Structure formats: structure tokens, C-alpha cells
Amino acid sequence: MSEIKQTRVTDAYNRLKEEILTNRMPSGFQAPEPEIAELLGMSRTPVREALIKLEAEGLVQLIPRRGARVLPVSTEDMAEIYEILTALEPEAAAALARRRPGKDELAGMEAATQEMETALEAGDLEAWADADDRFHRLLLELHGNKRMLGMVSLLFDQAHRARMVTLRLREIPKNSTRVHRDILEKIAEGDDVGVAELFREHRKDAARELLDILEKFRLPRL
């Protein structure tokens, strides 16, 4: 039914993206097309097309005579990314709040929040990060602006590696978790101005904390 055609391009795309996000293919890694093609067990053609997409998403750079390079993410990159998130997400949250979504609609976000809390208690940072990610994506999905969701997803992906690295270098995200609960509540209450402000502060804090860590641990690029 919903059997989407699994093509080699999508396969190459998915696998490469996965490799990059999990840092198995680390920042700065570079390889010519033929090598990647062999790695994936297919010809250059589909690999090439997948790489073009990854380049458009800002994960990879195609350098004419020396292959594809996994783009490092610098401190400035992170600053750029967070600046955009800081502008977009509060807006989405406010709009969502204005729409007064029902409890059922918010169930997903509620679950994500819950999971953040339990993961935090269990000390499972991976799970916490996962739930955090889900929370933010769900918010955008509920809001319904597809372009915004797409853009934010792109930014999340670009920032993914850096966030994973800093996850263990920062203090326990206890406050951040609480803020998520507050955000969710304000959305449920329809307090659009409130969420926007809260969310904005949340993002600003997150940005500052992350940048501080990158500086403190001398990690100018990941």
C-alpha cells in the first residue's frame, strides 16, 4: 500500500545521512565519489544524486576534484543556527497556543515531555535528547507550517553532532526539562505571548550554554 519505492538514491541518501549524524562518518571526513560508491556497493550515479541532496541540506560539501567532505560545524555555525531557531520556534509556539489545541492534539508533546522527565531521572541522556528533539519537531508539526518544519529540521540535523558532543559536557538539563513542561502548559492555556517569551529565553539560554561549552572545551568545530 504505502510501499514507497526504495531507490538506490534514497538508500544512499539515508545511509550517508545516518553515518554523518551518528558521527561514524565524522566531521571533516572526505572521500571521492568512486570510493563512496564502492562503500555503498553501487555505482557513482545514485551516490552523486544523494550527495547533491546532502549538499543542499548543508551536511556535506562537494569539492570539485577531491570528493565529498562532511562539513564541520563551527561555533559560528552553531550561533547562526540558534539565532534562527530563536526567531522561529517561539513564533510557532505562539501561533500554536493561539489556536488552542486540544489535549489530544498535544498528546504527543505531552508524551515527549514525560519522556524527557523520566529519562532525566534515569540519567539516560541519549533518551533525553531524543525526546527533546521529538518535542521540538512535534511542536512545529502541530503548528503546521511545513516550510518552517523543514527548515528547522535541517538546522537540527546540522546541529545534531555538536549537541550530542556537548550533551555530556554540560550539566544535567534539569532546568531545560522543566521549561519544556512550562512551554507545553502555556500552549495548552493559550498564552501565546507567554510561550513566545519563555521559548525565546529557553533558546537563548540553550545557545549561550552551548557556545560557552564549545569555548570552554576548545571545540571550535565539530
Added chain:
Amino acid sequence: MSEIKQTRVTDAYNRLKEEILTNRMPSGFQAPEPEIAELLGMSRTPVREALIKLEAEGLVQLIPRRGARVLPVSTEDMAEIYEILTALEPEAAAALARRRPGKDELAGMEAATQEMETALEAGDLEAWADADDRFHRLLLELHGNKRMLGMVSLLFDQAHRARMVTLRLREIPKNSTRVHRDILEKIAEGDDVGVAELFREHRKDAARELLDILEKFRLPRL
């Protein structure tokens, strides 16, 4: 020196994009790869790669057995686009204002504003729109967030056709022009809160006006 390699992919990309933006290849236009390839006088390979990029930019849709289609822009699309712009641009303007750019730095924007004013007097709407576009891009460039610039550019391109169509359906953008001057001044003054607010209103007004026109003239998709 700056002889960038002109490849067929970039050529195809540029030409197709041009065709689309100028509406010579209108919304909804659809053609299979071989046809486009012949149109451009090259083989399918580079055309394919160019189309993938255009798809990533949201200008085109690749439909498996029936070729590439120039994506129509619906009213909802425009609403999405303007919502994002409303969130991003005021932020950029505020940040720029905070940085207190010198007169020399603002020269480009000043020129663009000037041109908007003279174009308006001359009744040259095309020139006005051009200058308007330049104003907004320059602002983002000055701000320096490359990702934001890229994203906004993408949105501009997506909205381009609709804006061109409505250009003659709306009243003379006299007020809009004045607002640009005000924005520029506030940036020069370093009034970050002021620009943000002003810009935000500007964008909201623009969005409302545009959506009203689309509705009034029954143009649900362009």
C-alpha cells in the same frame, strides 16, 4: 581569475531557475526529463542533477513517471513564507541595529531605498520590486547570518512569481517605501527594538495585503 567553472549542471540550473522565476516556464508546467534535456541541448544527466537541486529549493517537484513539474504557489504557501519572513527579518534587523553599522556599510541599503523612492515616482514597479528585493537581501547580508540569508533567499524565490503578479494588482506601494526608509534610519540609530517592531509590522502588513489580493482576485495558486 574568478573564472568559476561553468558546468552544464549549473547552466541547466540557472536557465531553468530563470525560466521559472520569470514565469516563462509557468506554474504547473510539466515535462519529462528527456524533453527538458533536449530543450536545454544536453543529455539527461546534468539536467537531472539540476532538477534535484531545484527540487531541494522547493521550486520544482519530481514526479516519478511524469517528469518535473513547476510547483504552483498556493495562498497557504504564501502564508507560510510570510510567517517565516516575519519571524526572521525583524530579528536580523534588530541584530544589525545593535551592531551599529557605519554609514558606509549601509550605503547599499541606502541606495536601494533611494531607488525604491525614485522608481516609485517614475511609476516603474519592476524597478521598485527589484530595489525592494535588494534592500531585503542586503539587510541579511549585512547581518551576516549566512544560513538565514540562504533560507530567506529561498523563500523570496518561491514567492517571486506571486509577488510579481500582485505587484500590479495592489495599490501603489507608497507606504511600504516609506517604511523602508524608516527601517533604515532606525538601524542607523541603533534602535534595535524599534526596527524589530517596525519590520514585523511591515511584514505582517505585506502578508495581509498580499493574501487579500490573492483572495480578492481569486488566485488560489500561482
Added chain:
DNA sequence: ATCAGGCATAATGCATACATTGGAAACTTA
């Protein structure tokens, strides 16, 4: 005339071939 089924056509997805050319290494030369 409508509908099911089978067939032909053509577009795609992918592999492969190949000419071009950037860049590194080897080789001079000073």
C-alpha cells in the same frame, strides 16, 4: 457504452564509458 485486461510505449533508475583536466609527484634547474 462501460469496464477489465493485456500490450506497447516511453520515462526512469542505474550502470558504464570516456574525454577532460586539476593536482600531485617526479624531475629539472638554478
Added chain:
DNA sequence: TAAGTTTCCAATGTATGCATTATGCCTGAT
């Protein structure tokens, strides 16, 4: 040894070939 040449190789950019398969058409049955 440093700088300038030359050579060689391999990666890219592009064209082409080909198997697969979706789509529309044609046929025939109801």
C-alpha cells in the same frame, strides 16, 4: 634546497545504454 616544469593519474562531468516498469491505449467482453 627552493622554485619552475613536466608528466601522470585519477576524479569529475557528461553521454549513453539498458533493464525495469508505470501509464495509457487498445481490445474485447458484458
